[in-house]
Amino acid sequence: MATDRILVVAESYAGKALPVSLELLTKARQLAGTVEAVTWGTPSDTAAVASQLAGFGATKIYSVGDLGAALPGVPVAAAIEALVQQSGPPDAILIPTTYDGRDIAGRLSVRLDRSVLTNVVGITSHDGALVSEHAIFGGSEVLKARFTGAAPAIFVVRAKSFAAEESADAGRAAPEVVTVDVPDTGPTNTGATNTATVTARHVEERTGPKLDEATVVVSGGRGLGEAGRYQLIEELAKLLHGAPGASRAIVDAGWVPYAYQVGQTGKTVKPTVYIAAGISGATQHMVGMKGSKNIVAINKDAEAPIFAIADLGIVGDVQKVLPKLIEALKARS
Amino acid sequence: MKIAVCVKQVPDTASPGKLDPTTHTLERTGKLMLDPSDEFGVEMALQLVQQAGGGEVTLVSMAPHGEVSGLRTALAMGADKAILVSDESLQGSDALGTAKVLAKALQRVQPDLILAATESTDGYTGTLPVQVAELLGLPSITFAKRVRVEGDKVLVDRQTEAGYDEVESPLPALVTVTAGVVEPRYPSFKGIMAAKNRPIDQLKVADLDLSTDDVGWHGAGQEIVSVEPAEARQAGEIVVDEGDGHERIVAFLEQLKVI
Numbered sequence: 295m296a297t298d299r300i301l302v303v304a305e306s307y308a309g310k311a312l313p314v315s316l317e318l319l320t321k322a323r324q325l326a327g328t329v330e331a332v333t334w335g336t337p338s339d340t341a342a343v344a345s346q347l348a349g350f351g352a353t354k355i356y357s358v359g360d361l362g363a364a365l366p367g368v369p370v371a372a373a374i375e376a377l378v379q380q381s382g383p384p385d386a387i388l389i390p391t392t393y394d395g396r397d398i399a400g401r402l403s404v405r406l407d408r409s410v411l412t413n414v415v416g417i418t419s420h421d422g423a424l425v426s427e428h429a430i431f432g433g434s435e436v437l438k439a440r441f442t443g444a445a446p447a448i449f450v451v452r453a454k455s456f457a458a459e460e461s462a463d464a465g466r467a468a469p470e471v472v473t474v475d476v477p478d479t480g481p482t483n484t485g486a487t488n489t490a491t492v493t494a495r496h497v498e499e500r501t502g503p504k505l506d507e508a509t510v511v512v513s514g515g516r517g518l519g520e521a522g523r524y525q526l527i528e529e530l531a532k533l534l535h536g537a538p539g540a541s542r543a544i545v546d547a548g549w550v551p552y553a554y555q556v557g558q559t560g561k562t563v564k565p566t567v568y569i570a571a572g573i574s575g576a577t578q579h580m581v582g583m584k585g586s587k588n589i590v591a592i593n594k595d596a597e598a599p600i601f602a603i604a605d606l607g608i609v610g611d612v613q614k615v616l617p618k619l620i621e622a623l624k625a626r627s
Numbered sequence: 628m629k630i631a632v633c634v635k636q637v638p639d640t641a642s643p644g645k646l647d648p649t650t651h652t653l654e655r656t657g658k659l660m661l662d663p664s665d666e667f668g669v670e671m672a673l674q675l676v677q678q679a680g681g682g683e684v685t686l687v688s689m690a691p692h693g694e695v696s697g698l699r700t701a702l703a704m705g706a707d708k709a710i711l712v713s714d715e716s717l718q719g720s721d722a723l724g725t726a727k728v729l730a731k732a733l734q735r736v737q738p739d740l741i742l743a744a745t746e747s748t749d750g751y752t753g754t755l756p757v758q759v760a761e762l763l764g765l766p767s768i769t770f771a772k773r774v775r776v777e778g779d780k781v782l783v784d785r786q787t788e789a790g791y792d793e794v795e796s797p798l799p800a801l802v803t804v805t806a807g808v809v810e811p812r813y814p815s816f817k818g819i820m821a822a823k824n825r826p827i828d829q830l831k832v833a834d835l836d837l838s839t840d841d842v843g844w845h846g847a848g849q850e851i852v853s854v855e856p857a858e859a860r861q862a863g864e865i866v867v868d869e870g871d872g873h874e875r876i877v878a879f880l881e882q883l884k885v886i
């Protein structure tokens with residue numbers, strides 16, 4: 295039972311494939327002979343995204359088209375269901391762990407009556423069957439799982455689980471782009487389930503690199519003491535051309551938006567350097583940053599769990615260390 | 628307005644979980660508590676019913692051993708009643724199996740609005756609520772950081788990668804709320820006393836017009852292969868700041884050629 299065909303749900307934003315879409319394509323290429331992708335957006339965005347996806351190994355790209363004000367969950371799941379009915383099930387469907395990806399996975403799971411494996415951080419092939427890996431208990435243990443029923447296996451994969459690498463024969467052939475229709479009636483009926491509409495979109499401006507793409511991440515936690523001191527984190531991140539992050543404690547306290555959160559229920563980051571300031575190192579935080587190449591921790595409690603994984607640990611007060619560090623870096627530039 | 632809230636009862640979140648050595652599933656033998664993530668849904672429901680000028684909040688939960696302690700907590704916060712599905716045959720259910728059970732239970736309530744958390748504390752698959760919505764043929768809006776009801780519509784500010792979207796949907800609908808959407812109240816003494824008399828309807832799989840083939844170990848379409856320790860990360864150098872801590876960090880960053 296070899297893996298022949300994998301379908302990747304390739305999410306994009308403003309005419310560019312999300313990095314996680316390219317990571318999933320790269321992995322799919324290693325696992326299966328045929329890699330296809332499903333994407334959605336305006337015709338011009340789709341054209342741009344399609345050539346990018348082809349560069350990472352997708353030989354056929356199914357376009358669901360412009361979704362307008364609809365949320366992607368229902369129409370994209372309906373389109374995939376239609377694809378499965380028309381051309382048979384792929385061995386696996388890889389979906390990114392994003393806001394919309396999880397909606398698509400949930401809808402698709404019911405439409406195909408297949409269960410879903412979520413929070414996947416690795417996929418390997420054992421005797422032709424795909425086995426998923428999941429980080430549990432703060433990443434201290436790895437759980438492996440597999441599907442027992444008929445194909446397709448549906449995996450919802452966390453960003454940064456795989457490296458994205460362009461395909462060697464990229465650019466050789468133009469990608470085949472196929473439009474999939476999502477009828478309002480019939481077996482893929484989207485009907486009442488598709489009545490939620492987006493009435494306005496708000497973009498919160500952030501300068502500097504994105505949290506999950508930055509080579510340096512500076513995160514702050516409750517040890518900062520008060521919301522105003524998060525400014526130290528932002529300043530340090532800026533000086534290092536990095537992105538500011540946060541523990542859940544200060545997100546829940548309303549100091550910073552949820553988009554800053556690193557960890558089990560936030561983002562996974564794997565920068566060259568991760569600086570944790572005033573963060574204790576709860577398992578749910580560590581699972582999101584343990585994969586960083588180098589970790590620096592500043593905490594006044596020598597017993598803080600974060601020190602167990604730090605390459606450089608400073609037992610000290612963030613209120614003293616951070617301002618001095620900022621001054622020293624300013625003096626150099 | 629009738630609101631149903633999916634509430635999960637989970638092992639004590641303060642102590643680390645343990646896996647059953649043979650089944651590799653999370654041990655749920657001890658006493659369970661209301662999932663802290665679900666306190667937000669319960670509070671949201673109570674506030675929306677109050678704003679609507681009346682209605683009813685029904686809790687829906689699936690849990691082993693007839694567990695009700697988490698439900699009592701939510702009833703003490705002010706929910707009116709609860710449905711608990713507890714059955715031996717549900718052991719081993721995956722998210723899809725659980726969704727099938729909850730969907731059947733929710734059909735008995737016929738709510739205008741269903742609330743759930745974006746993800747549970749112990750399972751955090753985060754797909755279950757949307758599976759429920761699909762089974763019931765309802766629209767869903769996930770990751771709500773603000774929820775209002777106006778007439779027969781629900782209006783939601785939905786968290787996105789770039790910021791947030793304003794999304795609206797006709798009722799009935801399902802909405803998942805993020806932590807922090809509202810500030811959950813603490814149950815008052817009066818609430819705790821009142822909760823003792825609020826009804827909890829206990830159901831079995833047979834009551835739900837569901838086949839035992841769809842749920843439990845039978846219905847699960849996935850299995851755990853193994854659980855192994857992850858590669859440990861070596862701890863590095865720990866130094867006590869004597870006023871020179873920042874210099875150590877600068878030297879470290881230099882060595883990595885980050886600066």
Ligand SMILES: Cc1cc2nc3c(=O)[nH]c(=O)nc-3n(C[C@H](O)[C@H](O)[C@H](O)COP(=O)(O)OP(=O)(O)OC[C@H]3O[C@@H](n4cnc5c(N)ncnc54)[C@H](O)[C@@H]3O)c2cc1C
Pocket residue numbers: 514515516517518519540541542543544555556557558559560561571572573574575576577578579582592593594595598610611612613640747748749
């Ligand atoms: C289901 C679930 C999911 C979760 N998901 C996440 C997640 O995605 N991400 C996440 O981060 N958390 C998550 N958490 C929460 C997590 O368990 C911790 O509560 C949280 O990470 C703690 O944040 P913290 O380290 O900032 O705060 P604390 O644990 O309070 O630690 C603060 C630290 O600061 C130190 N400190 C205090 N003052 C100073 C000072 N002046 N100088 C230096 N150090 C100081 C203290 O010694 C302490 O170690 C989750 C929890 C649950 C139950």
Ligand SMILES: Nc1ncnc2c1ncn2[C@@H]1O[C@H](COP(=O)(O)O)[C@@H](O)[C@H]1O
Pocket residue numbers: 633634635636662664665687688689690722725729742743744745746747748750751752753754755756
């Ligand atoms: N057994 C359950 N009983 C009631 N609600 C549940 C149950 N499992 C999950 N939920 C709801 O669905 C949300 C997401 O769960 P999960 O998919 O496990 O992350 C939870 O936060 C609950 O609101």
